[in-house]
Amino acid sequence: MMFCGGAVIPQKHKDRVIEPLAQIDRLSQLLARSGLGDRKAFAELYKLASPKLFSMAIRILKRRDWAEEILQEGFVSIWQHASDYSAGKAAPMTWMATIIRNRALDLLRRPNVEVTLEEESNVVELWEDQQPGPAEALFSSREAAQLQRCIDQLEGKQRQTIMLAYHHCLTHEQLAQQLDQPLGTIKSWIRRGLERIKNCLGQ
């Protein structure tokens, strides 16, 4: 194991710290102004948020051209719905990520679209044996911190399967193949893992 203890933040965890409070406020303001038709604010919003969202789309779709298409459609939709955004419901980045992620998942559903996993061979190890995440204080988005705490409490295999499924949008079948497990086992790891997360979040 390459980490010495819980206090050390592994390299792959560093990027979790993305929404310091000041940035959440800034993004909320820019979204609100975009909702009032302010193009300058929307341009700034795009500048701040698009690199993370583009990266997310690439990770899901594994193709830059599709990721570009989804990012573009997603931001047009963000502009059109900015006035519906309510800061009480979700953090701004979460709200925008939801719009783009759902579009990406819809694209994966198209019959002629197939994502290959060839370059993905190392992702399985990436999510293997994850150490507990960094201290909660590092998350300024309360929901992200809560969820991470609950994910960290899962058994290794459940955690790995759920993280692979979520971050790389793998299907049950792809997960079974990647983790070399029967389909039923994968399905039950996911189902039980999600149940445990829900119980943990409700506490």
Add this chain to the structure above:
Amino acid sequence: MNYDHPKLKSSLAAEYVLGTLRGQARQRFKRLLSRDAALRGEVEYWERHFNALAAHTPPIMPPERVWENIEKAISPPQTTQASGFLWNCLNFWRPVGIFSSLAALGLAVYLALGQPQETTLTTLAVLNNQQAKPTWVIMRKQQGAEEQLAIKVMAPQHVDPTKAFELWAIPAQGAPMSLGLLPMQGSMTMSVSEKARQMLPTAIALAISMEPAGGSPTGSPTGPVISQGQLVSL
């Protein structure tokens, strides 16, 4: 499948957000979502938590063309100067019943020069609520000759119904001037009185005081000031 089972619903909502609900099942679930509010609540619950992690990934700069295409898609439809002109002058003159197009055109030129028809945003303030959360985004808009304040509430506010939040313009010198009562949710546009219009350019800040429902009985702030915000020129 029996979608009425609460545990099954919750588990489907979770797998929808996780991304493992695919193909036909995802489509069916989306159709169900559109008519089941409880299910939407369940999905929002999972999205609020899971998608807070979604963009925790090293940033990758998208190519410039993506923004160019977005900009094109969201621009208002282009109208040429001439057609915009004709439209304005027809609408202006139709109710008055004057048929001399020449006179109309002449006056329209005069009006168009005097009154920019486009909305311009001039200043902006963001004010916090009592919990110091940025809550009201307030923009000064120039719509033709009329001056307005566009207000957007970023998160619905729940206050004692006998109370109201009143918005004030604070001048460098002299007494605050009321601009009106703030909405507790959604967006609204309010017109600015002539007196406030003259005073606003010299205002150094906006403030919110808590007042009895209906607003300050005296015309000056009577309750505690809950927030102040600087005006930023755009």
